[in-house]
Amino acid sequence: MFVKDVKVENQVGLHARPATFFIQKANEFKSSIWVEKEERRVNAKSLLGVLSLGIMGGTDIRIIADGSDEENAVDGLVALVKSGFAD
Helix, strand or coil, rough: CCEEEEEEECCCCCCCCHHHHHHHCCCCCEEEEEEEEEEEEEECCCHHHHHHHHCCCCCCCEEEEEECCCHHEEEEEEEHHHHHCCC
8 A cells, every 4th residue: 555645736626627637547547546635535536536525725635545556656646736737
């Protein structure tokens, strides 16, 4: 299992378009991946799950992966979040 915390810097947070980019990136990996906000954990490959967390800009989230490419998965998603979901 590999875990990293990251702050969502973009103003709108993880809603609509950024959430779609996040899910697409998560689905590139074989590992099971979760996003955690406070005490709630959801599947990072589920759009409804990610949207249900209501992640706003400035929120700290935890990205957790378990599997053969867990480190690459977490690092890739952290980089995406830090980029502000730039195209």
